[in-house]
Amino acid sequence: MFKDSFQNVPLYQRIYTVVRHIPPGQVATYGQVARIVGRCTARVVGYAMAVLPCDTDVPWHRVINGQGRISLRTSGNGSTEERRLLETEGVCFNHQGRVDFNEVGWFRQ
DNA sequence: CGGCTGACTCTGG
């Protein structure tokens, strides 16, 4: 699907494009994004997020790990900031700090 | 060209 849109575009650009397609109030996992982009794994998606500039228009906060939790690089915290951004968009967290994929999942199956 | 690193995921204990 998305693969047809970009063919000779850098891999990072593909990942960013897919992430931009995530509607507000919904989230996707690294694995799902990797599957949509194809030809890359969840690790690559995570690395693509890691190199994102601060002034990017990519809603990187809508990308979380497969366990429904927010993952940030080893730099430390910021996940709290993350959670607040998502809650602003209407994403609900349970008492364990996880999101409910049945409610906000983008490409669930 | 080769090795190291990383915002992950899966499996087993």
Place this chain on the structure above:
DNA sequence: TCCAGAGCCAGCC
């Protein structure tokens, strides 16, 4: 349910 180890691919020395 939580923790540890192995596999994975692209980018950057």
